[in-house]
Amino acid sequence: MRVLVTGGAGFIGSHLVERLLSDGHWVRVLDDLSGGRLENLDGVRNHPCLQVVIGDVRDLATLQAAMEGVEVVFHLAAVVGVPRVLADPLRTIRVNVEGTERVLEACAERGIPVCIASSSEVYGKGVRWPAAEEDDLRLGSPTVSRWAYAVSKLLDEHLAMSWARRGLRVSVVRYFNVYGPRVDPQGYGYVIARFMDQALRGEPLTVYGDGRQTRSFIYVSDAVEGTLRAGLLPAASGHIFNIGHPEEISILALAERIRVVTGRQVPIRFLSFSEVYGPGFEEAPRRVPDVSKARVLLGFEARVTLDEGLQRTWEWWRTCRRV
Numbered sequence: 001m002r003v004l005v006t007g008g009a010g011f012i013g014s015h016l017v018e019r020l021l022s023d024g025h026w027v028r029v030l031d032d033l034s035g036g037r038l039e040n041l042d043g044v045r046n047h048p049c050l051q052v053v054i055g056d057v058r059d060l061a062t063l064q065a066a067m068e069g070v071e072v073v074f075h076l077a078a079v080v081g082v083p084r085v086l087a088d089p090l091r092t093i094r095v096n097v098e099g100t101e102r103v104l105e106a107c108a109e110r111g112i113p114v115c116i117a118s119s120s121e122v123y124g125k126g127v128r129w130p131a132a133e134e135d136d137l138r139l140g141s142p143t144v145s146r147w148a149y150a151v152s153k154l155l156d157e158h159l160a161m162s163w164a165r166r167g168l169r170v171s172v173v174r175y176f177n178v179y180g181p182r183v184d185p186q187g188y189g190y191v192i193a194r195f196m197d198q199a200l201r202g203e204p205l206t207v208y209g210d211g212r213q214t215r216s217f218i219y220v221s222d223a224v225e226g227t228l229r230a231g232l233l234p235a236a237s238g239h240i241f242n243i244g245h246p247e248e249i250s251i252l253a254l255a256e257r258i259r260v261v262t263g264r265q266v267p268i269r270f271l272s273f274s275e276v277y278g279p280g281f282e283e284a285p286r287r288v289p290d291v292s293k294a295r296v297l298l299g300f301e302a303r304v305t306l307d308e309g310l311q312r313t314w315e316w317w318r319t320c321r322r323v
């Protein structure tokens with residue numbers, strides 16, 4: 001197939017591109033390199049079936065040209081990561097909402113199936129855990145900038161569901177903390193990137209808050225598999241899927257696990273959220289997915305264990321990481 005990946009020079013996008021190429025597809029990447037980097041595509045840069053277009057997904061002429069001849073779209077381009085969102089919530093909303101709106105319209109005009117990347121952030125502080133796709137959501141106040149990202153992604157999901165009702169083949173994937181080689185320390189799953197960076201430098205691992213907040217982490221090859229199934233299987237259309245690993249771990253336990261995996265006996269240092277992000281920052285105490293919908297409809301389950309995934313990420317971090 002001829003596939004367009006927006007945000008294909010980013011962390012997850014570049015892994016998706018590699019996988020699509022190795023499965024025999026022809027791939028066009030559209031990325032403005034505001035968060036991603038061309039180096040992420042180094043492994044496939046000279047592949048005859050890859051074309052890279054540098055441009056803003058919101059620019060209509062650029063998007064129209066990028067859609068030329070395409071049969072399916074994976075829309076991953078977005079402003080991602082708490083530091084970037086806090087630095088410019090307005091840009092976050094504009095890029096994430098306008099970008100998705102334009103991609104959906106372009107796909108609808110041409111009748112092209114599309115998969116939209118969303119986030120576990122839409123659950124906010126959560127109503128119940130593990131959280132399922134049709135659960136109610138509990139977001140914080142608009143006076144707290146961090147929720148700008150969650151709301152932008154939630155609006156993307158509403159746009160997608162509205163277009164699905166009009167007959168567009170569209171699915172949504174809600175990622176839960178993706179990690180692996182090329183994970184961006186400024187990006188979403190950045191607690192693992194931060195810990196590995198600190199371990200490599202022999203510095204203390206900085207745990208924010210008391211470290212008892214929990215998360216689940218999915219290795220990037222699993223996230224890519226879930227994304228492909230959601231984008232390519234007709235049964236996925238009109239649905240939202242949690243793409244995550246069901247294993248829940250506290251951030252303090254994660255820091256301890258990283259000390260073991262890296263073999264670096266660095267101390268753990270606690271910092272309050274307000275020291276890191278300023279006063280009024282809000283954090284979700286838990287975040288873990290109910291993965292049954294993806295299992296039933298997509299036949300998808302994450303396979304890589306946290307220990308295995310951390311080992312592979314550390315291997316890359318030690319040998320290839322470029323700051």
Ligand SMILES: NC(=O)c1ccc[n+]([C@@H]2O[C@H](COP(=O)([O-])OP(=O)(O)OC[C@H]3O[C@@H](n4cnc5c(N)ncnc54)[C@H](O)[C@@H]3O)[C@@H](O)[C@H]2O)c1
Nearest residue numbers: 007010011012032034035036056057077078119177178188
């Ligand atoms: N990594 C995670 O754990 C995680 C979790 C939840 C959701 N997501 C979602 O998955 C997708 C990919 O995330 P990622 O972690 O790979 O982040 P990333 O920042 O590495 O990738 C996003 C890419 O989009 C590009 N981009 C940003 N604005 C653009 C624009 N206007 N036009 C064209 N390209 C643009 C960036 O340059 C970057 O390459 C995003 O939609 C993100 O919201 C990721």
